[in-house]
Amino acid sequence: MTQTRPREKTPGVEGADEANRRQALIRASARLFRDKGFEATTVRDIAGAVGMRSGSPFYHFSNKQDILKAVMEEGLRQGLERTEAALGMASTPQQRFRAMVRTHYGILHDEGSEFIAVLLYDWRSLPDEHKADIVAVKDRYDRLWHVCLKDLMDAGLLGANSERDPSAAGDVKTARLMIMGAINFTVTWYKQQAGRGAMDLDALADRTVRFFMREAP
Amino acid sequence: MTQTRPREKTPGVEGADEANRRQALIRASARLFRDKGFEATTVRDIAGAVGMRSGSPFYHFSNKQDILKAVMEEGLRQGLERTEAALGMASTPQQRFRAMVRTHYGILHDEGSEFIAVLLYDWRSLPDEHKADIVAVKDRYDRLWHVCLKDLMDAGLLGANSERDPSAAGDVKTARLMIMGAINFTVTWYKQQAGRGAMDLDALADRTVRFFMREAP
């Protein structure tokens, strides 16, 4: 209830607070965008979600579209970080594929991880002049998938015709688009059960891997 | 440029005209919703696209949400019609799968066929009280896919582990969700080349079928 903001001890701490508020806005926006869509979410919704008044988000962002961009950037930053960490603990193509599938499901469905769902859902609301920036980072993520799937395909372990000659297996890009499409589309139908935590995502990842990847004989 | 509307010859024709205007609104709305999203499309956009003034769409629909519902219903009606026609010309499980894949790509990407893309993209904008109606029809469509995929799976022709025992192949529902997800997600990345017509969709369908379906030895 203090009417005056307490003076910060150091400029560094004050800067950290400001960054925290910005992060809070990004997180709250991600959730709102994910639930209602970018266009249906008002700046007042966002402000209210973090206890601000309606004009205050514009202290942190110059307009609503920039918040959307920041949500997508945060999602890709976290996504790359989590994926690289997961890949570091896997040593075979099969393990790496499983790790990427499971990690991507977490990125899409974990509590507090609504950023990439927004990227997928509200892409058309992002102004054209910002799209190239996001695509550049997204390409890095897609490349991780490409390498992962190429290894699997070379080993004859991917797709319905994988064990035959390489030409029958199809190209890696098609495989990537199909697999990532199947996984990404879960944002339209998968709902986490309350209380069961990550268990359901494990099961979903298992079923996904078993459908796309040939099992060792 | 006539200021007075020409008198209709019969009530039947007048009713047909009214239905035509309604259809024009649905088609124009589908395209606008698909391009900009339901929330970002204004009633003025819709009216302008068919040469009406801003208040006139409400002569045909009681509110904006009802237009969205009508778009989705029209998509499912056309989708079921086209799919049943395509299935009628196929006699083996492999042919039926190929027919469903190719038809679904047409439903998603053909010029003038933006209805199902709207259903997928703007589902969350549909008021809850209308969702059950749409789901009921969508279930019929999903059931056609289920039967198609079950036949394929029973024949050991679906997925990476399909030729083994049935338990290794996984369940039909997972296969349906993965395959339809992969296909539906193309709405986010596939862009038809101008002038080449349906050729590209044929190629896309071929690659999709080859990825998911085991080819005859």
Next chain:
DNA sequence: CCTACCGATCGGTAGG
């Protein structure tokens, strides 16, 4: 289906 209009709301800003 048009004209004329309305209340509500929205993104954003000025000044502190």
Next chain:
DNA sequence: CCTACCGATCGGTAGG
């Protein structure tokens, strides 16, 4: 980051 506010626009309606 708040207060106070603004111009623009939106979905929708009355009356013809």
